[in-house]
Amino acid sequence: MPIRPRPFTYRCDECGWSATVAPVSDALGPNDIHHRCGNCGNPALQRGTPSRLQALIATLKRDLGGRPPGM
Numbered sequence: 001m002p003i004r005p006r007p008f009t010y011r012c013d014e015c016g017w018s019a020t021v022a023p024v025s026d027a028l029g030p031n032d033i034h035h036r037c038g039n040c041g042n043p044a045l046q047r048g049t050p051s052r053l054q055a056l057i058a059t060l061k062r063d064l065g066g067r068p069p070g071m
């Protein structure tokens, strides 16, 4: 049984933007990688541990195929 990596959070120190991703496997997909801040474009993003709620939301999004419910 493959081990799923833990979700992690990208954070921008410039503006406070953050994004949490929950990779499906050890191989990160295009949706799992952020090279720049989604708000201000800062390329120096920090990678850190998400809060429990952020991790839960990211995991649910992944398990739903990245689509919001009802679509």
Ligand SMILES: [Zn+2]
Residues within 6 Å of the ligand: 012, 013, 014, 015, 016, 017, 037, 038, 039, 040, 041, 042
């Ligand atoms: Zn930013």
